[in-house]
Amino acid sequence: MKNKGIFAAVLNMIFPPRCAFCGEVILSGEKACGKCSKEIKTLNLTKRMVLPNLGKTVFCVSPFAYEYKIRVSLIQFKFYGRRDFADVYAETMAALVQKQFPEISFDFLTSVPISPKRKQGRGYNQSELLAKAISKCAFLPYNECLIKIKENREQHKLTEKERRTNVLGVYQVINKEKIAGKKILLIDDIVTTGATLSECAETLYQGGAEFVACAAVAQVPL
Ligand SMILES: [Zn+2]
Structure with a gap:
């Protein structure tokens, strides 16, 4: 040895x-x-979002519902430093993406950014860890495409209506040349109303992306 x-x-x-x-x-x-x-069932949840300014429809797929053990595990992953859980969720997410978007050959993955201040406080961006873990399973490159340019309130503390306004104009494309004409898979940890993913997807489309689809670990039952 x-x-x-x-x-x-x-x-x-x-x-x-x-x-x-x-x-x-x-x-x-x-x-x-x-x-x-045995207990945790892999589901096939799809959230349909219509982008308010472009009218385009974007889908987000999730293998789990945000409840019971998945909820406890995601809280550990997001707030208590369990970065290693990214690998646990990644395989299931990669398989679901391949199943749900079989006709799309994505150029790369990207993730929903958090503000530099929050990243410094937490030490990591959980969605970026996820996207990088999925990138290894799906043999797709990872690119950082978006930055958060405004500090806003935490989405999970707001109502549905407030969530939409809270994310408006919060994200910006880092380099338009990198995303022009590209098919992008956008990764987040939890999808609730879809306000954050919609805003990020719209920012990517406005930056010239050809196609955007999303995947999250879990969907909050509304
Ligand atoms: Zn167990």
Whole structure:
């Protein structure tokens, strides 16, 4: 066994891999314990969004509903530093995207940005981690395309109507040349009303993208 192997084995003993949904110790290489794998159903949820200014329809696919164990797991992922959960969700998301958009050959993936201030506070952008993990499963490149140019209130604290106004003009394309004529898969963690994804998709279309579709880990049942 090489040093690297010994190191990994010792790490596994001190910090054994745990199920992303209940915290049970699992075998290395597994993503969830047997109980959760049986309990958590992979769904095929689709949210249809109509972009207010362009009139285009954009779809967001999600393999899970935002409830029970998925909700607990996503809160850990988003707010409590469990960056490793990105890999747990990515495989299922990549498979669903391939199933739902079989005729689209995406040029690359991108993610919903958070403000630099929030990224600094949290240490990471959870949607970017997801998009990069999916990029590995789906063999597609990842490109950072959007930046958040205004600090706004947190969407989950607002009503549906407020959410739409809250995101208006908040995002900007980094480099139009990079997205012109491209088919882009936009990634977010949770989709609720779709206001954030709609605004990002519209910004990408206005920047010259040819096609935009979205995927999120979970959809909030409204
Ligand atoms: Zn479990």
